[in-house]
Amino acid sequence: MEDHHVKAPLADHSHIFLxxxxxxxxxxxxxxxxxxxxxxxxEIAGGTLFGSLAxxxxxxxxxxxxxxxxxxxxxxxxxxxHANDLRFVFGTESSAISPDLRAPLSLR
Numbered sequence: 628m629e630d631h632h633v634k635a636p637l638a639d640h641s642h643i644f645l646x647x648x649x650x651x652x653x654x655x656x657x658x659x660x661x662x663x664x665x666x667x668x669x670e671i672a673g674g675t676l677f678g679s680l681a682x683x684x685x686x687x688x689x690x691x692x693x694x695x696x697x698x699x700x701x702x703x704x705x706x707x708x709h710a711n712d713l714r715f716v717f718g719t720e721s722s723a724i725s726p727d728l729r730a731p732l733s734l735r
Contacts, residue, residue: 653703660700663693 667689674682 649703649707653700653707656696656700656703660693660696663689663696667693 667686670682670686670689672686674680674684674686
């Protein structure tokens with residue numbers, strides 16, 4: 628049996644379209660998630676300790692911010708991990724940008 632490999636017509640060039648600061652932006656997003664989670668726990672603990680329902684509520688509200696940032700961070704990670712995947716003919720950068728644009732909508 629012969630091994631028939633069909634070469635894609637545009638496979639001669641790179642399809643990696645990640646931005647120049649992609650790795651740095653990914654790291655900063657994970658750092659922002661960490662900071663948000665620390666502040667969330669501090670607000671919930673402080674509000675509980677001092678009997679402030681408003682501060683406790685704000686602490687739980689911080690969870691929505693952390694979730695929105697998590698969506699963006701996971702999109703960065705997904706785009707990086709699949710950057711060399713030939714199934715993404717136009718690259719994976721749009722998978723990182725799109726959630727970044729939608730994440731603020733979840734903060735309402």
